[in-house]
Amino acid sequence: MPKIKMPVKTPHVDMTPMVDLFALLLTFFMLTTSFRPQEAAIIDTPNSVSDKQAPDKNIMTIFIDSIGHVYFNIDNGKDSSKHYRKDILLEMAENYNLKFSEKQVNKFATLSSFGLPIKDMSKWLNSDDPKEKERLQKNGIPTDSAEGRPSELWYWINVSRVKNVDSEVAIKGAASADYKIVKKVIDILQENKVNKFNLVTNLQKEEVSLNDIK
């Protein structure tokens, strides 16, 4: 018997619509993306009903993790014409009689949050080893006043406020952090005449209606 030969089909799929779709998605993501900044510590924030958006520029954020270490970040938003971070670091260096090279200052400008004593800052900026960086940041920014002068956190806040008068303060605290430490940070802020803060929270809806009071 003669064998029936099946016609060999080319295994070809028309990919044009798929490519179209991908191109659209890609454009969408590229345009809407705002990168999640790398943070020095993972912080699980408490819930609240507030749906106010956090300001995205001129903001200094104080992070408090669950074991009470304090980290700090200054964010100018997307406007790259302002170089507050550089100014702030240079001013801090002056306060503590330290010297930073231009390369270090430029690197600091590109980084995000940090939590270490200023004396280790130079080492931290030079290091490229993530483990070494983590080790340097294990204690956070000192919040205790030492040698008769205010704490380092006080200086960071003070200098940031002087260099950028528009800056607002956000506190991103872990839900399980002790209130004592938060209180300490708030006290330092109030010493700097900051009485209004943004507490970063997760949105959680809570419905209360008129029926609840009847």
Added chain:
Amino acid sequence: MGEIIQEESGKKGSKTKAKKQSTHIDMTPMVDLMCLLITFFMLTTAFSKPKVMVITMPEPPDKNDTAKSQIKIPEFRTINILISGDNKLYWYTGSLDSKTGPVTPVTKTNYSKDGLRKILLEKNKDVFTQIEELKDKVKKGVLVMADSTVNNKIKEIKKGDKKGPIILIKAGDGAKYRNIVDIVDEMAICNIGSYAIVDMSPKELEIIKTAP
């Protein structure tokens, strides 16, 4: 998935026609690349901007003028909320330092819907009803207002209130940050206009230490 390009035989008639090329381009590498890029952007993108809750702390009293910072508030209006460790919560009205003692004694309550919220809603009934009615009207379209106008109206109602409670939030030893945020949040839920986070007095610390 390499594609087999089929060549057309250009031998129609004797004229040498320009070779017809297939218009298909192999798009597989391009699709691969796009897939990768999309995955990258999807994973790194932060869609939901963080939400914030704004709190204003009372200005620390100036040491030079003690007289000015002393504002008299009627005792029956002040509700003290005492936050203790282990998620314990107490409240009382009035002041512990007054001669007649507090208006209502220190009572235990909790963070649940039937705990503190019930107390606060009861005390803040007038303002809460006014604000909810206003919101309801806007929602149903009886009143047409911009969001900012509504917010201003709500602020006005809160400010014009002369009978509602004034809440003092006091955190003691062992209180967690979550507790404070929960209580301040409760103020927002119950539409309470005036509240402040203040320090606990030694007397109150003593009470919550021995309270059940």
